[in-house]
Every structure is written in C-alpha cells, then in structure tokens.
Amino acid sequence: MNALLDRVAMRRLSLIHAPAGFGKSTLAAQWVAELERRGSQVVWFSLDSDDNHTLWFLSHLLECLQRAHPELDQSVFQILEERPEDAERHVIPLIINVVNNAPSRCVVVLDDWHVIDDSRTRDVLARLLEVSGDKLGFLVTSRSTSGLPLTSLRVHDQVVEVAPEILRFDERESRQFLVDVKGLSLSGMELTELHTTTEGWIAALQLTSLSLKENSDVTALIGNLASRQHGISDYLAENVLDLLDPKLRRFLLLTSVLTRINAELATLLTGEANAEQRLEQVLYGDLFLQRLDDSGVWFRYHHLFGDFLKQRLKRDYPDKVGELHSLAAHWFHDQGMLSPAVDHAILAGEDAFAADVVEEQSLQLVEHSQMATLLALVAKLPDSELRVRPWLQLAIA
Template identity: 30%
Template sequence: MDQATYSPLIATKLHIPTYGSDLLHRHQLVEEIDEVGMARVILICAPAGFGKTTAVSQWISSAGKPAGWLSLDESDSDPARFWRYLAKAISAGQKEAGREPSASLDLSYTASADHLLSVLLEEIAAIHTDYYLVLDDYHLIKEPSIHEGMQTLLQHASPFLHVILITREEPPLSLHRLRVRKQLGQLGSEQLRFNEKECHRLFNELMGLNLSYEVIQLLSKRTEGWIAGLQLAALSMQGKAASAVELHSFSGNDKYVVDYLTEEVLKRLPEPVQHFLLKTSILPRLSGELCAAVAKEPEAHVILQMLARTNSFVVPLDGVNEWYRYHHLFADLLNAHLRKKYSEQLPALHVAASQWFESHGWPMEAIEHALMGNDRACATRMIVEHAP
C-alpha cells in the first residue's frame, strides 16, 4: 500500500487564489475569457509569468461562476492521488452550483483510478447547471494514464461541466476533435500580454511611478508585454528616476530577470537543450538547418519545435514552423550565459553561422557574422564580391 496515495489531501491546493486590491483588473481579458466561457474545454496556454492563473481567478470572481479549483504539482502525476484531488475539486464546484455532492466523492482512498473515474462521471451527470473545473499548472502532469482518463472524462462528461486547463504547453489530449466540434476555447500569450494602456495603468496608477509615455512604450517593447518582465522592471526602477535613456539598458541581464528566467525556464530544461540555447543565442532568427550548423546539433529542428510547443520563450516567425526567434529578454539572458560559459567558442559559432548564410545566399548576414567571428579575410572577400 503506497503511503503517498492514502495521505491526507492538502486543502490549500483546492482554494481559488485570491489577490489584494492592488492587483490590476484586466477587463478586456476577462471579456475575452467570457467569450469562450461556454466551451467544453478552455485552454489558457502561455509561458511562465504571463498571468494565466491571475486572469482565470479574476474571471471566476467577476463572472460569479461556480467553480472547483485544483493547483497541481509534480507529485500529482500519481494517478490515485490525482483522481482523489479531482474528485474534491468537482465536489467543491458542485457545492458552488448549489448541489450537495454524494458521499462517493468524499473518499480518503480509492480502489482504483478507473473506479473513481466512473464515479466522477456519474456524479457529473447528476448536475444540470453550468459549473467549472480549473486545473492549474496542468503541464506538470506527466503520467500518460492520467491524460487518457482526462480524455475519457472530457468525452463523456455532462455538457454542463466546463474544464479550464491552465498550462505552459498544450496537453497531450485530442484537442483537434474539440476544435472541429467547436468545443474548445483557447487563449495564448497574444491575448495575455499587457498592451500599452495596461502598462500605463500598472506603472502609474497602481505603482505610482509616474513614467512618461515614451518610457512606458519602451518598456512595453523590451518586455513584449510579458507581465513578469514588466513587474521585474518596476522592481528595478524602485527608488530611481526612470528615463528612456536608462531604460534602454533594461534587459535580460537585469538581476531580477536573470533570477526569474534562470529558475523558471532555463533550469527546467534538459542540459543538452540548455547548451543548444546558449550556442544559438548569437542568432537573431533561427531555423533547424541554421541551428544545426551553428550548434552542431542534428536534431535542432526537433528541439526548436519542442521549445515552441512548451512555450519556452521561443516565438514562431511563420505559419509553417520553419523560422523562430527568442523572446528579447530571454535572448539577452542566454547571450550573457554564453559569454560566461563558452566565450572561447564565440568566434567559431559566428564563423559557422557566416558559412551557412553565405551558402544559402544571404551575404549581409554572412558578412556580419564573419566580422563578429574575427574572420576578416572572409568578410573582406564577401564585401568585395557583393559591393556592386
């Protein structure tokens, strides 16, 4: 008998997060969630620090929706533990919807995950009012049988149950079926990022920093509307007079940004992927072939697709998953790590990039990388060849 399976549940994991009055209320985003609020599954998918949890919490609070909430962690990949927690979250949602759940959901243990799943479906079918089940940090669930169980639940549950998945990456569920049936609502980083108006409210109304329009516009561009980045920028500015000139230096090398991105993004990736990121950070745009040539990594295209899929601050530049770039602040961080860790390899990396660009007919990029790699002879030759 696994003691972890039968251990008491942690009540705080089942509480809807609440925030103080100093939190910026995002009316437009709440309305966007409301537009997809009747979908069977609502997918809130974006990188770390984009305010996913806060947005859903605000929506539930402002819309007055009955909801059960489950904040997941790595230990919840145990099936029996996961389904026990899910039963409790559904039970809370039912109470909010005005129905007292049956005793079958109030289990301290379960004979099997399959048995509890059938009990859950029976319970869900008994309520005829719309209510919501929120699973926060769903990307931490790695056990395939749990995803299979969730697929079964989504397929057979009553239409009154709406599941909100908050995650850093798309879950391994049959989302394409839900899209075809128009049962999937989805919000990503494009909807979640702060616009300039929200940046103004954050810095001047909530934080009282009294920044000029020029400074706010600059910060919005540097952070690309990344909420954690904006908050970290505000921390860096506390007690200082912020000017546009000073803020040009705000980058991924800022102490707060370095700490956040290193802990929340870089360290969570496998070591070979970290090396790949550092070596390719010299490139303003990325493709599988180019990265393979620079990082000497034959699986470069697969790695780029994985990074984009898991929302690891890699931004697609086209609709065919061929070209990408790193988020500006993430690129700054990677470049700083590169100079510390692989400084002696920098010239060779630039020369490899130069050779690739030249062979593919991009002389300007080839010349730039040749100069950065101190290959002046090659740069001179290309300049002479292409000067006319």
C-alpha cells in the same frame, strides 16, 4: 476577454497557455469570479508533480469536486484503493452522473497542467472532456498545450484558447499598469522603450515597477534591459532582490525551498517570530506570493520568482539548503503530511528518514485499505532503501 468569457461559460475546455509570468492564473481567477457571478459552481485544483500519479490526481480532483457536490462521498474514494489498476473506469461515470444531476454547471480549474506528463493521468482528463456534456467544464492553465485532446475539441467547437499573444500587454495596457496602477512617473518615450523591451510581458513589467519604486533611474534600467537579449527576468529579479531590506531578502531566500508556505513553517526555517507579518508584507508588497486557500494559511511563490530565489539561495547560502529541506521534512512529518515530508527528506539527502516516514505509516495505510497511497509514497524512495527494508517490501507485496 469578456467576449471570450461568454464562450468559456459554454465550452468543455478553456485553455490559457503561455510561458511563466504571463498572468495565466490571474486571468483564471478573474474568470472564476465572473463565472460564479453567472451562477456556475467553480472549484480550483492547483496541480503539482505528485498528481502525475493517477490515483492521487483522481483523489485530489474528487476532494475539490466534493466542495461543490458533497454527494461524492467516501465510497467513491474507496474505489481508488480497491481498484487502483483501473479506478478511472468506475470513478469517471460517477463524477459525470453527479454533475449532470446538479442544477448548475460546474467548472474545474486545473492550474499548472504542464506539470503533468504521465500518460494515464492525461488520458483521465481526455476521457472527462469527452463525456463531460453541458454540466461540466474545465479551465486549464499551462505553459504548453501538451497532453490535451485539442484536435477533437477544436473539430467540435468545444475549446476556447488564450495564447501568449492575447495575454501580452499592448502599449496602452503597459502604460495603464505602470502609471495608473503602480503610480510611476514616466515620459511617453520611457513608456514606449519599456514596453518594447519587455514585449508586454507582465512579469517583467511587474519586476520593472518594483525596481523603479526603489530606484528611479529609468534611463539606466532601460539601458540594462536593452543590452540583454536573454535573462531579462533574472536581471530584474536580481535588481528587485538587491533593493530589498536585508532581513526581508533573507526571509524570501530561506523560505524559497518550500512549494507551500505557512507562518509556522516560515518561522521554523527563518527563526523569525513574526513570520505571519512577513508573509503579509511579501503578499502586499507584490513580491510574487500567492494565496493557496481562502483562509490565507498557505501560500506559494510564483514559479518564475520562486525558481530565481532558489538559484540565489544556492549562491548566498549554499550550506543551508540541505538543512532547510531537513527542517521542512521533519515538520511535515510531524503534521502527518507524508508526501512533502518524503520529498523534502530526499532533497535533504536524508534517504533513510524518507524511508522511515513511509515505513512507520505502511501498516496503518494497509489496514485502512490505502494501498494506492502507500504505493505512490514507495515510488518516491530510492531502491537502495527499499532493498534493506523487508517490512516495507512485505507491506507492498
């Protein structure tokens, strides 16, 4: 990996691609620390489905770049509102100019690129990679290679690729992880069988360590894993969840509806006054919770574990799913966070409230020349709500 890192410091694109649970973001974070030590400026951009809207992608990208290049002032953002149809034609040259005049190289981490399927947004990254030069690089994590101009980058030797076979642990690394790091007492044969069954899949090894921490019946666990051709992660996650304290398990399930979690929001959804301590317990218990900011205010569950928690929530608390989304929608609305407020309202089945959120802010967004933001929010709403809201139709006309 260190040899690869030498190339990462020079190439326009570094791509870490593998299915969920292979440690892509963890490796990226390790590389970020080393790149910063070598003098590069690094900014981290965690993508979500909203970034399929090209103007929001550009806006979020600019917000990240501003941390390294404050000279990218509000006038650049104004272009997004004034020229929504072709904003990238004007914004990309400004980004390149600022980066090229900086004393050090800038690397942008795009985490979870696989959520981007919009062709225009993909074209923006392709154009940035084409004209980036020596001062701008991208470190991308993704479950696939879709939407990236790999052919041309390979021809010009401007891409570093880390594939699943590189990320898989070999047997020695599996032993180091389970025995040296996690402190499990395992025989050589047990280690070999666990490594063979999990195929060095990091998430499965982590779930295995959590399972064996509470229940040391290694033989039974290996037997259950070996009997499953598919669904190993679901089996292990189920096993881990069932071994947890019931109150902690309930906390995990009720907060799983959130794509981003903080203590106040967790308290609202769970009724637990000590939500901040709970989040720390989950984080330091290695239960697949990740920090989203340096201050430790916002968190998210690892996608693989989060998806499992949501499935389990529907099974154990089917009547609470809508209520939880509703609580989240109203909380985000009160905080002025319009996009997640609309998303949760729709998931709660409260289409009218989702439209109310957009409608009540529409005039202010128009007055502040934030038409791109308004149009992106309107695009989330069902047609049935738009048809009965003449003011909203007028605002976007």
